[in-house]
Amino acid sequence: MTHETKVQQLAALFREAGEAHHQAFLETDGVDPEWALWYAEYLHDRLAQFLAAPITRSRLVFCLIGADEEHRATESSTPWPEYYARRFVECLGPAEEPAEDRLALYYFDGCPFCVRVLRAVDALRLDVELRNIYENRDHLNELRAARGRTTVPVLRITSPNGEDRWMPESADIVRYLQATYGQVAA
Ligand SMILES: N[C@@H](CCC(=O)N[C@@H](CS)C(=O)NCC(=O)O)C(=O)O
Structure with missing residues (x-):
């Protein structure tokens, strides 16, 4: 499907x-x-x-x-x-072709919920572009435009066809990464 x-x-x-x-x-x-x-x-x-x-x-x-x-x-x-x-x-839901997706994480230093996701990213050895919203104004603005708020962490999943999916909630992100790319204790 x-x-x-x-x-x-x-x-x-x-x-x-x-x-x-x-x-x-x-x-x-x-x-x-x-x-x-x-x-x-x-x-x-x-x-x-x-x-x-x-x-x-x-x-x-x-x-x-x-x-x-x-x-x-x-x-x-x-x-x-x-x-x-x-x-x-x-x-x-599971992604269709997860191996082909590009992943970017909107986050900032010192955010405990972001740390939860970063730990999972490390444990799974994933190639995720880290987008610190307080170091780069563009990242902050992209996030606000997409979600109407700037709460982080948010994982941006870009399919090969350029379609973007924006995933908030640290627990959902960890769960998604584990289900899609492997099983680790985060
Ligand atoms: N339930 C959310 C909580 C996220 C959260 O509270 N993030 C804080 C930073 S650690 C934040 O972005 N606060 C500012 C805001 O909500 O605009 C999660 O688990 O991801």
Whole structure:
């Protein structure tokens, strides 16, 4: 399955979840402060085919809230199901041709979450371009333009066709690197 097919199928699943949620919360017109818990339960088993490794419901809640916050922060015009789908495939799905991807890590010195990723990069002996956002203003600006915020670490994965995927969250990045390039204790 290509990256784009996976995104479209996952977007359809998010749309289906949205409709099911709305049905379940008709009385409040869809308003549900615990929406992420509901979605995690609905999606957990249905998501398995899209992911590189099994995911817990707690992690799903975390990813859903992250996708929601990022969708708002970037003021993206992409409808939320597509936006979430892209972010989920980027964060949790296996890459199509990982060996051909170029990797760049946006980080800064003294950031403990960045250290977590840097340790995994070292342990896996990966060729990752390190982009310190406080030493190079361009890196900071690229990051802000792509994500609407400058929280690091963020892994930028560039496919041979030039398509970029931006992966935030140190735990997701380590998990992705380990699942894609080998298994190490980080
Ligand atoms: N949950 C995130 C936390 C990342 C985080 O808090 N990064 C800090 C630096 S260590 C940061 O960028 N703070 C500034 C900001 O959020 O703009 C992760 O695990 O990657």
